[in-house]
Amino acid sequence: MSILILAEHDNKTIKSATLNTIGAASQIGGDIHVLVAGANCDAVAQEAAQIAGVTKVIKADAASLEHPIAENIAPILVDLASNYSHILAPATTFGKNILPRAAALLDTQQISDIIAVESADTFKRPVYAGNAIATVKSSDAIKLITVRGTTFDAAATSGGSASIEDYNAPEATNLTTFVKAELSVSERPELTAAKIVVSGGRGVGSEENFAIIEKLADKLGAAIGASRAAVDAGYVPNDYQVGQTGKIVAPDLYIAIGISGAIQHLAGMKGSKTIVAINKDADAPIFAIADYGLVADLFDAVPELTEKL
């Protein structure tokens, strides 16, 4: 068995979700190869070669691969597929965009967002916003899988000494061209990898009020998350959304502030180790899953908490 991992990166460094995906691959077992497709991405290939458990890095370095456009990356996966029993990508917007395109070209039914490896062909995945867990067995010759990062340990970033092989990427299709990206810049830890996450919901009330959440997050060295309602209302950017259809987080500590606890929100954070809820409604559903609940007005409780920490 050989497993190919599609690495997520920004042409400079590997994104941490890739390491968790390699963690999942090592549970399946077999040789682990990593595809680094990018432009001027040699540093990424070098970094990938150091990851524990990786035996080969395939580097597709071409100007047309500067941005991860599915139409250009999927054909590479298809071309390489016959050498592999499994192809894995992180279940991030990167992996979710690209892998199904390759799966269809390979006439394979992809298995999305796995949370456990039962055997080489059987996996667990959440369905219905995590309110049910399906155990599925694939009959496809090659298994294409996206991996939920929070449920697999990250592979160590050192200890490997893989060879790096160049791959000549086919010419880019003209189907899709990159126009621009507006990326959030933040000094705070990355939301899906943070040890502490402080999230605000509709109860926070406005973009200005979110400063209360930011101050607490800064005190704790935490990442900031939000409910869909807070994103829809424009308090914070879309990439803060935690939930079934946003990001999945599982920090050591998750503090939900002014969030009611809709199932779609819980789907994204109920794997957290310790959950704190601050809400003025004692009946809010979030209290049913919180380890520590504080029934209080957030405009009093959060500044007090920030000050006393």
Add this chain to the structure above:
Amino acid sequence: MKILVPIKRVVDFNVKIHVKSNGSGVDLANVKMSINPFDEIAVEEAIRLKESGKASEVIIVTIGPEKAQEQIRSAMAMGADRGILVKTDAPIDLAGVEPLAVAKTLKALIEKEKPDLVIMGKQSIDDDFSQTGQMLAALLGWAQGTFASKLDINDGKIHVTREIDGGLETLELSSPAIITTDLRLNEPRYAKLPDIMKAKKKQLDIIEPPDLGVDYTPRLEIISVNEPPVRKGGIKVDSVDALIDKLRNEAKVI
């Protein structure tokens, strides 16, 4: 411009689902069913393109049971022109019609209907696969703009802004293309009563999967469907001081 909008009949997002005790799936008897919320956003976007004069016709298609006509009628009440039901008694939530089979079905229909644009949901809230749009784009060899929060179509150019993990990304797609919707694309309208009445008279064709030559045999066997581990609730603390004490000395997370 002709727009095709594939939709799915799913458990309403407000329903708390129950896993069957024999582990075979989720109990769908007598629960409220709706259009998948992301698909409703797709319907809305297509109708807006028609209202702005950019689209000429909006066609709804769904693959599902006889009763999925209800969801097609709802989309027509919002303003879509006609509908197609690909009727199957196979389950459509789990262990039945999988994304790859849906994509193949849609491809066959697209070859007949020849739309210029397909707008569909990024994910259905039952199986949570998030694959069908990408697969359809692959099978057709079309461009894909997934997780869209903004769609601009001018002079035949398609610009799509996508919600990605790091923020937003804008791509230019060649036409025809597949768009999958994210939550911020628009807020779907509520159908008005006269439009609900009018929708009853709109054209709705029913076809069978064999007419399209697609095989619905699942590739994924469902071994079991189980309840997730339950997280038991904890305690309420009565002050910020008590909370800090618990976090420091009991949970030891700060």
